[in-house]
Amino acid sequence: MKIVIIDYDVGNVRSMINAFKKVGVNPILSNNEEEILSADGIVLPGVGAFAHGMENLKKYNLVEIIKKYTDTNKPFMGICLGMQMLLDESEEFVNTKGLGLISGKVIKLPTQNKIYEKLPHVSWNEIKEKKTKWNNTILNNVEQQSDVYFVHSFITNLDNEDEVLSTTVYSDYEFCSSIKKDNIYGCQFHPEKSGEIGLKIIENFINICKENIK
Amino acid sequence: MNKIRVIARIDVKNEHVIKGIHLEGLRKVGNPNELAKKYYEDGIDEIVFMDAVAAYYDRNSLSAIIQKACEDVFIPITVGGGIRKIEDIQTTLNAGADKVAINTQAINSPNFITEASKIFGSQCIVSSIVAKKISDNKWEAYTDNGREPTGKDVVEWAKEVEKLGAGEIMLTSIDKEGTKKGFDIELNKAVSEAVSIPIISSGGMKNSDDAIELLSNTNIDAIATASTLHYKLESISDIKQKLTQNDIKVRV
Numbered sequence: 230m231k232i233v234i235i236d237y238d239v240g241n242v243r244s245m246i247n248a249f250k251k252v253g254v255n256p257i258l259s260n261n262e263e264e265i266l267s268a269d270g271i272v273l274p275g276v277g278a279f280a281h282g283m284e285n286l287k288k289y290n291l292v293e294i295i296k297k298y299t300d301t302n303k304p305f306m307g308i309c310l311g312m313q314m315l316l317d318e319s320e321e322f323v324n325t326k327g328l329g330l331i332s333g334k335v336i337k338l339p340t341q342n343k344i345y346e347k348l349p350h351v352s353w354n355e356i357k358e359k360k361t362k363w364n365n366t367i368l369n370n371v372e373q374q375s376d377v378y379f380v381h382s383f384i385t386n387l388d389n390e391d392e393v394l395s396t397t398v399y400s401d402y403e404f405c406s407s408i409k410k411d412n413i414y415g416c417q418f419h420p421e422k423s424g425e426i427g428l429k430i431i432e433n434f435i436n437i438c439k440e441n442i443k
Numbered sequence: 444m445n446k447i448r449v450i451a452r453i454d455v456k457n458e459h460v461i462k463g464i465h466l467e468g469l470r471k472v473g474n475p476n477e478l479a480k481k482y483y484e485d486g487i488d489e490i491v492f493m494d495a496v497a498a499y500y501d502r503n504s505l506s507a508i509i510q511k512a513c514e515d516v517f518i519p520i521t522v523g524g525g526i527r528k529i530e531d532i533q534t535t536l537n538a539g540a541d542k543v544a545i546n547t548q549a550i551n552s553p554n555f556i557t558e559a560s561k562i563f564g565s566q567c568i569v570s571s572i573v574a575k576k577i578s579d580n581k582w583e584a585y586t587d588n589g590r591e592p593t594g595k596d597v598v599e600w601a602k603e604v605e606k607l608g609a610g611e612i613m614l615t616s617i618d619k620e621g622t623k624k625g626f627d628i629e630l631n632k633a634v635s636e637a638v639s640i641p642i643i644s645s646g647g648m649k650n651s652d653d654a655i656e657l658l659s660n661t662n663i664d665a666i667a668t669a670s671t672l673h674y675k676l677e678s679i680s681d682i683k684q685k686l687t688q689n690d691i692k693v694r695v
Binding site: 240241243244247248250251276277278281310345346347348349351352353354376378380381382399419421422423424425427428 | 445446448483488510513514517518519536537538539540541561562563564565566567610611639640641662664694695
């Protein structure tokens with residue numbers, strides 16, 4: 230089992246490595262094309278600004294490499310900014326093009342509750358199933374309305390609601406909190422920071438990678 | 444209403460967890476990694492490590508502790524104390540922290556907050572404000588872990604750090620810190636009404652009664668406590684149960 234966490238100098242990868250180790254897989258941190266293309270599963274982490282993230286992906290020539298990898302339909306998981314960058318574009322600061330693997334746009338979280346509309350959304354919050362069922366996905370056997378940890382001000386607005394794996398409500402606005410399109414997954418929350426439930430999600434991802442090898 | 448985060452604040456001096464009163468008269472109360480792991484297992488929502496002497500002696504000794512903590516603890520970790528340069532933030536994040544809390548350097552050079560939030564994202568930058576009451580409804584910001592007055596008005600400074608790009612504020616009352624006499628409600632009210640970023644309130648909590656009083660009267664997003672947990676005054680599950688019974692939402 231070879232899991233590669235993409236190394237492009239954006240955010241905290243140590244926690245991600247530790248979380249994988251905790252559930253029994255020793256991941257490789259790399260931005261090398263051969264390593265990435267030979268992986269059984271890829272994780273794209275990331276926090277911070279969208280434009281900065283894309284800039285760094287380009288700096289390491291990772292945009293093309295990631296597309297080459299996802300073309301093979303091997304499992305891929307983007308976390309937080311790593312999920313947002315899967316989309317076509319973002320309106321954060323300046324309009325910036327994303328990887329374009331998921332059809333949609335990254336927009337500022339449109340808070341609706343005048344009494345409580347603080348941003349960033351920094352909180353534990355609940356995830357809920359929509360049209361796509363959780364069986365055999367990264368949310369396999371995760372209970373409805375489980376609490377996971379969020380830190381973000383922007384959200385993914387998907388064109389195709391069948392690709393929405395879960396939603397979450399903040400300031401009376403329901404947004405997409407995880408994505409599934411074939412073997413491409415995304416989490417707006419941080420599974421590596423979401424306690425036992427988060428570790429379960431990472432374990433599910435590893436199991437999807439294992440199934441895929443068979 | 445959003446879910447309130449219950450945070451363990453672990454003040455560290457060298458390799459020991461310490462606790463004082465009004466941030467002074469520090470006593471050793473345990474091992475930081477053992478306590479972090481225990482609080483994680485007991486259901487705490489987040490951990491804040493503060494290097495109690497770093498700002499004073501101009502150094503940061505927490506990296507090894509954070510690295511170790513991140514092997515056992517899978518919830519957000521904030522680290523403060525002695526963060527002076529962009530490289531200090533990078534080092535702290537590389538060690539496994541999710542957020543950094545900045546006080547002294549922000550006062551000395553407010554633009555540091557802006558620069559840091561542009562590079563790491565505002566979600567990563569917590570402005571640590573240490574407040575001392577000077578008269579009715581007036582508080583002064585202090586630096587160097589509560590040693591140095593700055594002449595800055597706390598409410599005005601809170602508004603400024605929001606504009607500068609801080610993602611959260613950790614508000615510590617020196618007057619209440621370590622006293623176990625409850626939060627400074629007026630201070631928390633004044634600051635939370637002035638800004639629209641999340642606020643972590645710290646200083647004065649003995650048990651859930653104090654938290655309920657604070658959360659029923661203010662728009663505070665998270666409570667941080669050291670004494671309650673270090674001195675086992677109330678368990679994390681009991682705190683959360685009491686909050687839930689009082690219609691305050693928490694992660695269960």
